[in-house]
Amino acid sequence: MIRTLSEVLTGTKQVSQCSEEQVAEVLQQADAVLIGAGAGLSAAAGLDYTDEAQFAERFPGMLQYGARCQYQLMGYPFPDEALKWGYLSVGLDHVYHAGQTPVYRTLRQIVGERDYFVITSNVDRYFHKNGFAVERIYTPQGDYERFQCFSRCHEGVWDGKPLVATMLPHLNKTTQFIEDRSTLPVCPECGGPVFMNVRGGDWFIEQPYDEQRTAFSEWLSTMHDKHLAVLEIGAGFNTPGVIRYPLERIVNQLGKATLIRINRDQASGPAGTLSMPLAADEALTAVAGAMGYNS
Numbered sequence: 001m002i003r004t005l006s007e008v009l010t011g012t013k014q015v016s017q018c019s020e021e022q023v024a025e026v027l028q029q030a031d032a033v034l035i036g037a038g039a040g041l042s043a044a045a046g047l048d049y050t051d052e053a054q055f056a057e058r059f060p061g062m063l064q065y066g067a068r069c070q071y072q073l074m075g076y077p078f079p080d081e082a083l084k085w086g087y088l089s090v091g092l093d094h095v096y097h098a099g100q101t102p103v104y105r106t107l108r109q110i111v112g113e114r115d116y117f118v119i120t121s122n123v124d125r126y127f128h129k130n131g132f133a134v135e136r137i138y139t140p141q142g143d144y145e146r147f148q149c150f151s152r153c154h155e156g157v158w159d160g161k162p163l164v165a166t167m168l169p170h171l172n173k174t175t176q177f178i179e180d181r182s183t184l185p186v187c188p189e190c191g192g193p194v195f196m197n198v199r200g201g202d203w204f205i206e207q208p209y210d211e212q213r214t215a216f217s218e219w220l221s222t223m224h225d226k227h228l229a230v231l232e233i234g235a236g237f238n239t240p241g242v243i244r245y246p247l248e249r250i251v252n253q254l255g256k257a258t259l260i261r262i263n264r265d266q267a268s269g270p271a272g273t274l275s276m277p278l279a280a281d282e283a284l285t286a287v288a289g290a291m292g293y294n295s
């Protein structure tokens with residue numbers, strides 16, 4: 001699809017908004033629902049990596065180093081492991097202890113008893129926590145709950161939750177450093193730095209997600225003659241190769257699939273796309289209402 005110069009410059013396109021009734025009708029008539037979710041969905045659930053106010057509240061000790069939001073620190077080469085984990089463990093602890101959230105619950109309600117599969121670039125396990133079955137979720141970008149060797153000296157991954165719980169009591173909230181360095185996690189094989197098992201470079205270990213990738217493609221292979229509602233939520237142009245473009249290809253290849261694109265700033269799509277240029281919570285609440293659910 002060729003984008004106009006103004007679209008390229010602004011990263012957006014004026015789209016005509018479809019009604020929630022149109023979306024509700026497609027979902028109600030669907031044999032199955034494929035959900036593709038990006039950062040915009042978890043942002044609506046309170047995990048907004050670009051939110052500066054939330055950052056200042058959650059990581060006050062980071063402000064003195066010039067940091068203003070979590071997105072800015074993705075891939076940041078921390079000079080000291082004690083600061084790296086003083087920062088990361090606070091964010092991870094928040095994600096680990098997140099419970100059910102209204103926007104994910106509304107989405108679960110919309111899917112109802114229909115057959116479904118989820119592919120998401122989010123690594124926060126919010127789908128798992130809101131009633132979606134683990135065997136129906138594919139997270140190609142990794143998982144915050146798993147840790148791995150940062151230099152990939154071996155292919156193992158392990159549970160990060162107890163390590164975060166061990167570090168946090170030693171957090172100095174003023175400096176954001178973990179003061180007891182003996183609690184910092186190290187690779188059990190090489191003794192070097194570790195990181196979450198998330199796609200951030202060549203070091204990312206993908207093997208833990210192979211099974212779900214296979215399950216996803218097997219599920220898709222059964223959808224050729226089905227009315228498939230492809231519900232894409234909050235997946236923009238940061239990593240469009242993970243959710244956005246693959247879903248467009250899927251809709252193009254399957255004869256009876258309809259793409260519903262919920263995206264506040266970038267809701268345009270190929271011909272036939274039902275676009276909702278709204279925040280995820282606003283759009284899903286409207287659709288749920290049109291389907292007769294009172295959330």
Ligand SMILES: [Zn+2]
Nearest residue numbers: 149153187190
């Ligand atoms: Zn190692």
